[in-house]
Amino acid sequence: MQSDIMKRLTAICISAALLSFWSCGHNHDHDHEHNHEHEQEHDHNHEHGHEVAEIHEADKSHEHAEGEIVLEPEMAARFGVRIDTVRNGMHSEALKAAGTFLSSNSSMAGVTAPLAGTVSYQASVTVGAKVQRGTTVAHIRPGSVEGGNTNAGAKAAMDAAKRELDRLKPLYDDRLVTVSEYNAALAAYEQAKAAYSPAASGAVHAPISGVITSIDIPSGAYADAGTVLMQISSGGDLTLRVDVPQSRYSLARNAVDANIILPDGNAMSVSAMGGKRISGAEAGASAPNGFVSVYFSVPASQAVAPGATAEVYLLGKVADKGITIPRSALSEQQGSYFVYEKIGDHAYRRLPVTIGGSDGINAVITSGLNGGEAIVTEAVTTIRLAENSGAIPEGHNHNH
16 A cells, blocks of 8 residues: 555656656747847847948948939930930031021912903812812803903904905905905904913813912902912922021022921921022022022921921031030020030039030030030930939939
8 A cells, every 4th residue: 555655656756857847948948949039130130230231331332423413224214315425527617597488389379260250169169278180169150340251252253253264265266355355364363263262161170289378369259361369389399598698698609508497496407308409699699688598499398388487507518627416415504505424324414515606406516525425415404404403313212
């Protein structure tokens, strides 16, 4: 009995010891894990702090010098910034003048009345309407208080002259009338026949295809035969007249091309438009107001209409060597001119320049550029806005 009790006590003690050992081991592991997690967090914080320090150092390495303008490449591409290298090349002397676009004779046609009478137009005929060649645009009703149907009178006169000629012909053959009498009757008939137009009718047709630019005789009015009723423009070539002061006659005389600043603001040369010089600036062609005129033939376009004016730069033959840049690269600020040079992937700087002249498309630079600089030639306003904002544009942020 006592032996059984001792066995039970021994088992209880062993169980208690094992429980105590397990509990101690569990606490030790928990403490170890807690300490290990703390050490890991400490190490992580230490590593994160080191990373922040590296980023801060990187920020220091990315600091921009004073005067630099920051614009990320993505933003530059988005707003159409273009870069070109400054080159030293040839340029021609240019003379700024005023130009006017005129309708050329080849592109205009007048619609005339085939006979005298009262005019009536088709319902579709209005200024600005398009017509095709051969289309009936009006009708003439012969006869009016102005003198009746002149074509009918001409036919009556021709018939009378023909009857007289027919009467004299057999008498002439029998030598009963003189040669002079017969020739007079023959001449009268020929004149009467010439005055009468058997093909003439009341229908008026468009001589060319184009747009009606004017109606000179209103509907219901009387028009003599040959009167211009309306004008049609085919929209073909235009004539550009450039008026130049007579004091610059020598350059105007030698001008072989011209740059035009179109009404929509775009600039293009006459030759690039497919045009050419046709005449003008001759010694005896000076106008009374002290100007001489140079004429160019220019294909019509949607940007140009007859009567429009334009800023024109006549280009002479004399060429000089120097630096020229597109006018689009220039930025004017308080009367001074600047360009923007690209000095890095996202960095630009402003360079002051001096202009020596312009041909309307390019500007001659006399100081500020030496050649080889990479400058902004398109979307200069974008760089200027980045410069004036005083802040880093969207997309350039050093906070990681």
